[in-house]
Amino acid sequence: MRKVYYIYNPRTQTYDRIYPTVRQRALSILRRLFIGMGLGASCFIILLLLFGSPSEKELRTENSRLLAQYNVLSKRLEQALGVLQDIQQRDDNLYRVIFMADPVPEAIRKAGYGGTNRYEQLMDMANADLVINTTQKLDLLNRQLYIQSRSFDEVISMCKKHDEMLKCIPAIQPVSNKDLRQTASGYGTRIDPIYGTTKFHSGMDFSAPLGTDVYATGDGVVVKAGWETGYGNTVEIDHGFGYFTRYAHLKDYQTRVGKKVVRGEIIGHVGSTGKSTGPHLHYEVHVKGQVVNPINYYFMDLSAEDYDKMIQMAANHGKVFD
Numbered sequence: 001m002r003k004v005y006y007i008y009n010p011r012t013q014t015y016d017r018i019y020p021t022v023r024q025r026a027l028s029i030l031r032r033l034f035i036g037m038g039l040g041a042s043c044f045i046i047l048l049l050l051f052g053s054p055s056e057k058e059l060r061t062e063n064s065r066l067l068a069q070y071n072v073l074s075k076r077l078e079q080a081l082g083v084l085q086d087i088q089q090r091d092d093n094l095y096r097v098i099f100m101a102d103p104v105p106e107a108i109r110k111a112g113y114g115g116t117n118r119y120e121q122l123m124d125m126a127n128a129d130l131v132i133n134t135t136q137k138l139d140l141l142n143r144q145l146y147i148q149s150r151s152f153d154e155v156i157s158m159c160k161k162h163d164e165m166l167k168c169i170p171a172i173q174p175v176s177n178k179d180l181r182q183t184a185s186g187y188g189t190r191i192d193p194i195y196g197t198t199k200f201h202s203g204m205d206f207s208a209p210l211g212t213d214v215y216a217t218g219d220g221v222v223v224k225a226g227w228e229t230g231y232g233n234t235v236e237i238d239h240g241f242g243y244f245t246r247y248a249h250l251k252d253y254q255t256r257v258g259k260k261v262v263r264g265e266i267i268g269h270v271g272s273t274g275k276s277t278g279p280h281l282h283y284e285v286h287v288k289g290q291v292v293n294p295i296n297y298y299f300m301d302l303s304a305e306d307y308d309k310m311i312q313m314a315a316n317h318g319k320v321f322d
């Protein structure tokens with residue numbers, strides 16, 4: 001239906017009908033259109049500012065979900081580090097102990113990444129603390145896992161060499177000592193047989209008749225067969241794996257430097273050369289450069305009962321033969 005327009009005429013106090021031109025009509029339509037669009041746009045912007053766009057809302061939800069997941073991830077990384085720590089402790093205190101290897105040094109286990117700040121590019125992120133903290137944990141886990149896996153490689157190779165190692169570790173007494181009467185004096189502070197003063201005795205003395213056979217106590221290579229001040233005629237064997245033994249005051253040698261010996265092989269005979277007060281064998285065990293009590297290295301030829309007896313006899317504070 002066609003629209004009809006009137007205008008009030010104050011002079012005649014009547015409404016006169018008017019006939020707008022096409023141009024006027026078009027302008028009027030355009031004006032209304034623009035006003036409508038303006039109003040619509042303003043409402044849209046106000047709503048957008050107040051509530052955000054649907055995609056923004058979606059992003060915000062996703063963001064908070066990601067943040068929660070990041071937090072969970074961070075906690076789980078912490079748990080993984082805890083598990084790794086447990087593995088490290090078992091490695092140091094159990095696996096490596098079995099093979100008599102030193103624990104992995106703390107400095108290597110805890111070594112970080114040196115140099116520039118690796119996390120610089122993360123600094124300007126939203127939630128930078130959380131992101132950096134989590135990344136650091138992941139890096140730590142990575143690094144420590146790598147070190148742990150290297151340590152296990154070492155343990156595996158020790159496992160493979162274990163049979164050989166068992167053959168090399170000093171594990172018998174250096175003279176036949178079935179009735180144990182030949183244990184004269186043990187390791188530790190004792191009275192010096194010549195000066196009569198207390199002195200540290202670095203080995204164990206076995207009194208035995210002159211010429212009694214002296215045995216290599218583990219497989220190894222003879223590194224000395226010669227005279228040494230105080231020790232007299234001495235044989236020294238390097239067993240590898242950090243083990244070393246010394247046999248002193250010998251009457252003679254039955255081996256030579258460079259010879260490979262096996263456990264139980266005769267290397268010389270009991271004598272009284274050097275600083276000695278009677279025929280005896282002075283026997284020393286060194287582990288990784290440290291002299292140790294040989295009593296802990298007879299486990300292959302003593303029963304538990306004999307072992308106890310021997311400890312008691314070796315602990316006597318009588319004079320040593322040196």
Ligand SMILES: [Zn+2]
Nearest residue numbers: 204205282322
């Ligand atoms: Zn001695």
